[in-house]
Amino acid sequence: MLPVIALVGRPNVGKSTLFNRLTKSRDALVADLPGLTRDRKYGEGRVGEKDYIVVDTGGITGDEKGIDYEMARQSLQAVDEADIVLFLVDGRAGLNPDDERLADYLRRKEKECFLVVNKTDGIDPDVAMGDFHGLGLGAPTPIAASHGRGVTALIEYVLQLV
Numbered sequence: 001m002l003p004v005i006a007l008v009g010r011p012n013v014g015k016s017t018l019f020n021r022l023t024k025s026r027d028a029l030v031a032d033l034p035g036l037t038r039d040r041k042y043g044e045g046r047v048g049e050k051d052y053i054v055v056d057t058g059g060i061t062g063d064e065k066g067i068d069y070e071m072a073r074q075s076l077q078a079v080d081e082a083d084i085v086l087f088l089v090d091g092r093a094g095l096n097p098d099d100e101r102l103a104d105y106l107r108r109k110e111k112e113c114f115l116v117v118n119k120t121d122g123i124d125p126d127v128a129m130g131d132f133h134g135l136g137l138g139a140p141t142p143i144a145a146s147h148g149r150g151v152t153a154l155i156e157y158v159l160q161l162v
């Protein structure tokens with residue numbers, strides 16, 4: 001069984017962009033329209049000699065109804081299926097109440113969960129990360145999914161833990 005890495009976080013933080021980079025595919029729908037990816041989506045990736053499965057999700061705010069409720073349910077199922085959860089937040093937007101709700105949920109799960117601050121291209125990563133230490137999920141890791149900065153190192157690091 002390959003290790004399964006789930007990408008979760010509120011809509012528009014860059015989950016599908018990271019998914020595409022990790023799987024080298026352009027298949028996941030990437031758009032400025034928040035929450036476009038409604039279903040879980042699976043891809044395969046490899047770093048060094050290690051293969052893994054990565055799961056893209058539609059996004060969670062912890063406060064959904066209707067179609068958003070179904071999207072959130074799928075995302076939470078992806079968390080349950082994963083060996084490793086990458087919880088993405090937006091380093092440009094800063095801390096959001098939805099991030100806090102999701103962090104509360106993830107803290108209660110018995111999962112390897114890593115806090116990842118995306119979109120740190122062109123900004124000071126230390127400043128971008130400052131907001132997020134208080135989420136109680138350990139030290140955040142800065143990346144820029146659209147440029148690839150920090151991505152390989154992050155995946156190598158998390159894979160050695162499973």
Ligand code: GDP
Binds near residue numbers: 018036059118119
């Ligand atoms: P998702 O809703 O979490 O799947 O987010 P998307 O992957 O669809 O990305 C949302 C928006 O953020 C898109 O306009 C992306 O181009 C942009 N984005 C994603 N990653 C980065 C990044 O590392 N830096 C910057 N500046 N923008 C990014």
Ligand code: MG
Binds near residue numbers: 057058
């Ligand atoms: Mg998406």
